[in-house]
Amino acid sequence: MKILLVDDDVRNIELLEALLEPEKYQTVSAASGESALNILEQTKVDMILLDIMLPGMSGIDVLKRIRANKALQTMPILLLTALTQKEDKIAGLAAGADDYISKPFDKAELLARVKTLAQLSYLRSQLAEKEKFEGILEATNEGIVVTDPQFVPVTINKTGWELLEIGKELPKNILKHINETFRYGITIASLEKEFKNFVLKRPETKDYNPLYLATVIQSIKNPAGEIVQYVFIFKNITSEYLEKNLKYNFLSLISHKFRSPLTVMSGSADILMTLEKDPDHLEYLKKILKSLQDLQNILNRLFRFLEMNIRDFNETISLDIIDEIVSKQGDKYGFSYVFNKNFKVKKAGYWQIMVIEELIDNSFKFFTGSQLRIDLAIDNDTMEITDNGVGIPPEETTNVFEPFYQIDKYFTGQVPGMGLGLALVKRLVKLHNGTIEFKSTINSGTNIIINLEKGEGAN
Numbered sequence: 520m521k522i523l524l525v526d527d528d529v530r531n532i533e534l535l536e537a538l539l540e541p542e543k544y545q546t547v548s549a550a551s552g553e554s555a556l557n558i559l560e561q562t563k564v565d566m567i568l569l570d571i572m573l574p575g576m577s578g579i580d581v582l583k584r585i586r587a588n589k590a591l592q593t594m595p596i597l598l599l600t601a602l603t604q605k606e607d608k609i610a611g612l613a614a615g616a617d618d619y620i621s622k623p624f625d626k627a628e629l630l631a632r633v634k635t636l637a638q639l640s641y642l643r644s645q646l647a648e649k650e651k652f653e654g655i656l657e658a659t660n661e662g663i664v665v666t667d668p669q670f671v672p673v674t675i676n677k678t679g680w681e682l683l684e685i686g687k688e689l690p691k692n693i694l695k696h697i698n699e700t701f702r703y704g705i706t707i708a709s710l711e712k713e714f715k716n717f718v719l720k721r722p723e724t725k726d727y728n729p730l731y732l733a734t735v736i737q738s739i740k741n742p743a744g745e746i747v748q749y750v751f752i753f754k755n756i757t758s759e760y761l762e763k764n765l766k767y768n769f770l771s772l773i774s775h776k777f778r779s780p781l782t783v784m785s786g787s788a789d790i791l792m793t794l795e796k797d798p799d800h801l802e803y804l805k806k807i808l809k810s811l812q813d814l815q816n817i818l819n820r821l822f823r824f825l826e827m828n829i830r831d832f833n834e835t836i837s838l839d840i841i842d843e844i845v846s847k848q849g850d851k852y853g854f855s856y857v858f859n860k861n862f863k864v865k866k867a868g869y870w871q872i873m874v875i876e877e878l879i880d881n882s883f884k885f886f887t888g889s890q891l892r893i894d895l896a897i898d899n900d901t902m903e904i905t906d907n908g909v910g911i912p913p914e915e916t917t918n919v920f921e922p923f924y925q926i927d928k929y930f931t932g933q934v935p936g937m938g939l940g941l942a943l944v945k946r947l948v949k950l951h952n953g954t955i956e957f958k959s960t961i962n963s964g965t966n967i968i969i970n971l972e973k974g975e976g977a978n
Contacts, residue, residue, distance in 0.1 A: 520637055521545040521563070525555040525581065526570040526599060531622070535568060538626050539633070552576030556584060559591065566636055569616070570599040571607045579610055586615040593643045595636040662732075662753035668746050670694040682732055682753045693751065710736055710749075718756070731760040777818055785811045835866040838897065844876050845893070848883040856883070856891040863898035870947045871902060877944050878967060882906040902969040911959040920945040920955070944969075 522544050524535050532548045539546055547562060549555035552573050558564075567585070571578035578598065585591045598611040598619035608619050617639060620632055662679030666672050670692045675685075683696065690696035698705055701719045716735050723729040732753045739748040785808065792804045845858045867875075875895065882893050886908045894905045911919060920941045948955055952972040959965040 520565045521547060522566045522568060522633070523555060523558060523562075523564040524548040524568050525550075525552070525573070525578070526568075527551060527572075527574055528570075531570070531599070534624065535629075538624065538629055542630060544633070552578070552581035552584075555581055559585070559588075564594075565640060566595045566597070566633070568597050568599055568633075571611060572601070579607070579614055582611060582614045582616060593640075595640045595643075597632055597636055660754070662751075662755075664693055664751040664753075666693050666749045666751070668748070670749060673748070679751070679753060682730075682755055710738070718760075719753070729757055729761065731755075731757045774818070778815070781811055781815055781818075785815075836869055836872050837866055838862050838864070840872060841875060841879075841895070844872075844879055848879055852883045852886075854886070854891065855889065856893065859892070859894045861894075861896040863896075867897060867902075868951075870951060871897075874944050874947050874969065875902065875904070877941070878904045881941065882908055882965075885909055900971055902971070903967070905964060905966045907964040910961040910963055910965055912961060916957055916959060919957075 522539060524532050524546055525548070526532050526535070527550045529550075532550075536546050536548070547558060547564065549558050553576060555567075555569070569578050569581060573581065576584075582596060582598075585594060585596065592615075596616045598608065598616045600608050600611070600619050600621055611619060617636055618632055620629060659676070660678060662682040663674075663676050664672055664679045664683070665674040672689050672693050675689065683693075684700060685696070694705055694707075697703060697719065701721050703719065719730075719732040719734050721727060721730045733756045734754075735752040737750045737752075738746045739750060741747050788804055788808045788811065792801060792808070795801050795804060841860070842858075845856075849856050875897075879893065879895075882891060882904070886906070888907070892907045894903075896903045945955065948969055954970045956968040956970070957965075958967075
């Protein structure tokens with residue numbers, strides 16, 4: 520702790536230094552009020568010992584100037600007075616001094632008063648931090664609730680009170696209140712795994728308006744690793760959620776309108792093929808079916824691309840589905856392949872499965888050799904896929920992730936699709952704050968590494 524000593528008598532300054540410095544207090548001194556104010560502008564101190572009788576500007580005037588400074592209003596100040604200066608003592612206390620001590624100083628009394636003011640300074644700083652914290656809590660648009668380890672609310676801001684629809688009385692257990700209000704089943708055991716970051720949903724009913732709250736629950740632990748508090752953060756995303764839902768429903772309707780005629784045409788073509796005997800007519804029907812399938816695939820990719828900003832992709836899926844994806848691609852393209860996998864995790868986000876599916880499809884789609892090899896590795900932080908395909912020329916690597924861009928004219932003739940596969944990958948990775956590393960060599964293959972942001976990886 521640094522203490523500013525203000526006294527025009529050098530002997531008093533030396534005495535104070537001799538009493539305070541052995542007790543591990545740092546000191547800085549001023550012989551006048553003007554000098555003291557200059558020091559306060561340039562140096563951070565924790566306490567002031569101020570003599571009332573100063574040349575020029577009096578100690579009372581210095582005190583008033585200090586208290587007029589917003590940054591110094593809570594500075595602990597101990598007045599140094601003579602035994603006969605009763606009126607000055609009263610004036611000093613009225614002007615904002617915290618205490619006074621009479622000359623000549625008694626060591627024990629001085630140290631006791633300084634220690635008391637040091638404690639007062641700490642309490643004031645704690646109170647200021649508390650008020651600052653509460654001010655931030657009230658100013659934020661997010662609901663914040665702080666509880667003890669048993670979920671008894673300790674602090675809750677106005678927004679949190681409103682979002683959780685708390686009545687006049689604060690609930691005794693905030694977790695129980697959430698479960699009852701939103702009909703959830705959050706338990707202490709599930710907090711660390713399933714319910715750290717999720718959306719509380721209450722659909723619209725005849726009695727309630729819809730309410731969707733993006734929710735984060737964070738445990739605060741002491742150095743021993745014991746949970747001492749929980750912090751709940753709630754953000755009202757109802758309007759965004761309903762807007763996305765509206766867009767998704769509209770997109771689903773449009774998708775249905777497109778797919779229904781295709782399904783009818785494909786079914787009709789299949790029936791005609793069973794009835795038709797003419798070889799030429801059968802060939803035409805096969806071409807029709809092939810074109811319908813290509814159109815169906817294009818529409819599927821197009822709608823998946825459009826869904827990027829309106830669908831929730833945070834759900835997790837078992838990685839066992841990847842074997843099925845590879846098998847379907849093998850059946851679709853009909854050539855030999857080898858698939859090597861190295862999975863350090865059992866599940867991945869739905870968006871990650873979509874990324875993997877697109878990359879595997881690309882490996883099959885652009886392969887022209889005798890046997891395709893795909894190596895896929897997945898852990899908590901990265902997804903890496905390597906193939907032995909035709910590769911991509913260096914001048915095209917900056918374009919391959921752009922929507923509707925294709926490079927099939929360089930290698931394979933007409934490739935089915937619209938050039939949305941890698942654009943879809945790029946958009947999904949970007950939405951989840953990941954990065955892509957892309958390396959490709961002509962006639963040797965392609966390597967793609969996707970680095971995942973912490974918390975966005977598989978598990």
